[in-house]
Amino acid sequence: MLGLAGHLLSSTRDYHDEVTWWYFLIPVSYAFGIFPTAQLVAGLLGHDPTEEGSGNPGASNVYRVAGAKAGILVLSGDLIKGFTPALVCYFIDGRFFGLLAGVAAMLGHIFPVTRGFSGGKGVATIGGVGIALYPLVAIIAVVIWFPIMKLFRKASIGSLVLIGIFPIGVLINSSGSLREFFVSLGASLIVLSRHSKNIQRLISGDEQAID
Numbered sequence: 428m429l430g431l432a433g434h435l436l437s438s439t440r441d442y443h444d445e446v447t448w449w450y451f452l453i454p455v456s457y458a459f460g461i462f463p464t465a466q467l468v469a470g471l472l473g474h475d476p477t478e479e480g481s482g483n484p485g486a487s488n489v490y491r492v493a494g495a496k497a498g499i500l501v502l503s504g505d506l507i508k509g510f511t512p513a514l515v516c517y518f519i520d521g522r523f524f525g526l527l528a529g530v531a532a533m534l535g536h537i538f539p540v541t542r543g544f545s546g547g548k549g550v551a552t553i554g555g556v557g558i559a560l561y562p563l564v565a566i567i568a569v570v571i572w573f574p575i576m577k578l579f580r581k582a583s584i585g586s587l588v589l590i591g592i593f594p595i596g597v598l599i600n601s602s603g604s605l606r607e608f609f610v611s612l613g614a615s616l617i618v619l620s621r622h623s624k625n626i627q628r629l630i631s632g633d634e635q636a637i638d
Contacts, residue, residue: 449524456512456528460535460552463542464504469493481635485547487582491635502551508532509555522560526597526607529556530614537621548621550586553614557593564596581635583625590615590622 465484469476472493476484479492486505490498512532517525533552538544557565568589576585594612601607628635 449520449527452512452516452519452524452528453531456516456531457535459512460508460532460537461539461541461546462504462508463539464508465489465501465547468497468500468504472497483547486551505536505547505551506555506558508536509552509557510559511555513556513559517560522601523604523607523610525560526556526610529553529559530610532556533614534617537617548586549614549618550589553593553618554589556614557596561597561600564593564600567596568592581629583622583629586622587619587626590618 463484465476465486465488469489469492474489474493474497476482476488476492480488481491482488486498486502489501509529509532513525513529515525516528530553533549533556535546536552537546537549539546554565554568557568571592572585572588575588576582579585594608594615597611598604598608
């Protein structure tokens, strides 16, 4: 009886410690995603991506309004925003916790409380999560994405391809983990919803190409 009670007490303590980590690191991950990469990089070059081009504070728009180097810097920064919390939380409590933290960072990027919940579209940030937790899926996605981008020269088409690949790749890579699949699917649908205007422009033929 004493052994059973000790085991239950230890399990309760471990569960409490795990929940404490989750309560702390999920909000921290969201806050990490809020960092205004596009505004900072473009601002140093005298541009405001929320007022120029498509008005989206993301790598593609910064590329258009401030140049290739600025666009690459923003892309790298947004990847890091998803990669870092996902990897840190993976080492703390496994891949599912890493995925939740990465999605929280993505939500911070898309819906930053500091900017009226109006942020970027989340593709690069969720891409960083993929690189950290599902590297094989990320490699396959890039291999598929690259020729499509070369052919169509439209960032939104490439983004839609990546969004479609991500949850399917997660399901295969995670050996059928339904909770990882549904979290990744939910994240992909949120990112997809942020591309509704791009989809309309693609249909009408008005979507801007990347030169």
